[in-house]
Amino acid sequence: MSGFSEQWLALREGADAAARAAALVPAIRPRDGRTAVVVDLGAGTGANLRWLAPRLACPSRWIAVDHDAALLARITARPFPEGTAVEPLALDLAQALDRVPFAQADLVTASALLDLVSEAWLERLAAACAAARVPVLFALTYDGRVAWTPRERGDETVRELVNRHQRGDKGFGPALGPAAAGRAAALFAARGYEVSSAASDWTLGPEEAALQSALVAGWLEAALEVAPAERAALADWAARRRAWIASGASRLAVGHVDLGGLPERRNAEDAEGRRENRSTSLRGDGSARALPAGAPCGAPAARLAVQRLTRPTRKPELCGAPRPLRPPR
Ligand SMILES: C[S@@+](CC[C@H](N)C(=O)[O-])C[C@H]1O[C@@H](n2cnc3c(N)ncnc32)[C@H](O)[C@@H]1O
Numbered sequence: 001m002s003g004f005s006e007q008w009l010a011l012r013e014g015a016d017a018a019a020r021a022a023a024l025v026p027a028i029r030p031r032d033g034r035t036a037v038v039v040d041l042g043a044g045t046g047a048n049l050r051w052l053a054p055r056l057a058c059p060s061r062w063i064a065v066d067h068d069a070a071l072l073a074r075i076t077a078r079p080f081p082e083g084t085a086v087e088p089l090a091l092d093l094a095q096a097l098d099r100v101p102f103a104q105a106d107l108v109t110a111s112a113l114l115d116l117v118s119e120a121w122l123e124r125l126a127a128a129c130a131a132a133r134v135p136v137l138f139a140l141t142y143d144g145r146v147a148w149t150p151r152e153r154g155d156e157t158v159r160e161l162v163n164r165h166q167r168g169d170k171g172f173g174p175a176l177g178p179a180a181a182g183r184a185a186a187l188f189a190a191r192g193y194e195v196s197s198a199a200s201d202w203t204l205g206p207e208e209a210a211l212q213s214a215l216v217a218g219w220l221e222a223a224l225e226v227a228p229a230e231r232a233a234l235a236d237w238a239a240r241r242r243a244w245i246a247s248g249a250s251r252l253a254v255g256h257v258d259l260g261g262l263p264e265r266r267n268a269e270d271a272e273g274r275r276e277n278r279s280t281s282l283r284g285d286g287s288a289r290a291l292p293a294g295a296p297c298g299a300p301a302a303r304l305a306v307q308r309l310t311r312p313t314r315k316p317e318l319c320g321a322p323r324p325l326r327p328p329r
Contacts, residue, residue, distance in 0.1 A: 006045055006074055011211050013047045016111065016140055021198035024260035025055045026135040028106045036060040036106040041093060041125075042113035044068070046075035048139065049084065052109065059083040065100060067092040094172045097124055102132040111139040114180040114259075115166060118173030122180070122187055130191035133263040140200055142166070144178025145255030150244060154237030157230075161223035181257035192264035202254040209245050212252050216241045 030036045036058055040048050043064035053060050064086055066072050072088040080086060091099055102108065108129050114122070129136050144166070146159045166177030176183050185195045204212050220238045224231060244250035 004044060004068070004071065006071060008214065009044050009047060009071070011214055012112075013050075015202045015204060015208060015211055016047060016200075017051050019200040019202050019256060020051060020111075020139050021200050021258040022055060024137060024139075024196055024198055024258050025052065026107065026137060026260055026262060028056065028058075028135055030058060030106050031104075034059065037063065037104050038107045038109060039063045039065065039100060039102065039105040041065050041100070041108065041110040042116075043075065043088075044071045044112075046078075046080065046086070048109060048111040049075065049080060049086065051111075051139075052137070053081040053084045056107075059085075061085045061087070063087050063089055063101060063105075065089045065091050065093060092171075094121065097121070097128065100128070102128045102134060105132060105134045107137060108132075108134050109137040109139070112141070114138050114141040114184055115143075115177050116170040116172060116175050117180065118169075119176055119183060121172045122176065122184055126184075126187040126191050126193075129188070129261075130193070130263060135263065136188065136193070136259075136261040138181075138184060138259045140256045140258065141181040141184070142178060143181055143255040143257050145201075145253070147253045148241070148244075149251040150249065152237065152240050152244070154233060154240075158219055158223050158234065158237055161226045161230075161234075162219045165222040165226050181259055184259055188259075188261045193261035194264075195259060195261045197257055197259050200256040200258040202252070202256065204252045204254070206248045206250070208252075209248075209250070212245050212250055213242065215252065215254070216245070 028036050036056055038049075038052070038056075038060050040046075040062055043049065043062075043066045046064060049062050049064065053062070060083070062084060064072055064075055066088075067090065069088070069090040072090060075086055075088065089100075093100070117125075144159075144163045146155070146162075148155050163178050167175055169175065181197065185197060189195050202211075216238050220234055223234050227234070241250070
């Protein structure tokens with residue numbers, strides 16, 4: 001079992017969908033000219049597919065990879081976007097990355113996965129993607145920033161303890177945790193990728209009280225594992241945060257990063273494709289219409305809004321944060 005419950009994934013799906021950076025969805029060029037093959041790593045119950053498939057503007061066949069077969073079974077148990085086919089692949093990615101069919105893929109993607117993995121595993125992933133010359137899109141990587149409103153004593157202590165906990169082994173070796181998005185940008189850039197990033201922060205208000213409460217519970221547990229001697233202070237912090245949530249006045253911003261990457265050869269082809277297709281592949285409002293076989297599908301014009309990276313830049317501040325937060329070391 002992965003430790004990620006179906007209930008938790010359902011609870012976060014709305015906040016994830018609201019936070020994601022649509023501008024990073026790449027223009028993908030199906031190898032067969034018709035249907036894009038998308039490999040989704042750590043697919044869980046399919047939230048990434050439900051968000052991304054309708055934005056690809058061409059039919060897609062998803063290879064949904066996860067080591068938790070029970071979560072994968074939930075993908076096909078509910079409706080999924082029209083023009084989408086799903087093949088579950090139950091696999092421990094930590095042990096068997098080489099069994100992922102990268103060579104078939106038109107896009108490799110993951111959501112809420114990279115902060116769980118180690119640097120060594122991420123290097124292997126970057127090497128496998130680069131060898132297949134496949135575009136990548138990694139969404140919702142937690143980056144260590146947290147801002148509660150109103151503030152309470154203990155918020156910063158808990159954030160630091162949680163971020164230490166994030167660096168523990170989550171099955172892939174010592175996890176990168178909050179450093180993951182920056183390391184991924186650097187490792188893919190080193191393999192010749194043109195990397196773009198955008199903030200995908202959760203901004204949770206009173207309507208997301210259930211998600212806020214689940215985070216308090218999860219963060220309390222994580223903080224206690226790191227600092228068991230602080231039990232009384234941590235329990236007191238949780239009680240005060242729960243009281244704010246119950247009052248309807250609690251707001252919470254949680255920092256995430258979305259990362260997109262185009263492989264070296266695709267950069268040149270895609271720039272060419274953008275020049276050729278901009279006038280024919282998009283409507284005036286930027287939405288896609290039917291494309292000729294072999295044309296890239298996605299939202300090339302929208303990508304102009306995002307930040308291009310060859311190296312990780314400073315993290316953006318959280319929207320609505322009462323003052324700038326310094327990212328943890
Ligand atoms: C935070 S969840 C994200 C799930 C889904 N991508 C989403 O956005 O809802 C992380 C997912 O990675 C999967 N996972 C964790 N370790 C894994 C491993 N070693 N091999 C394959 N999948 C793994 C978990 O089962 C879980 O579904």
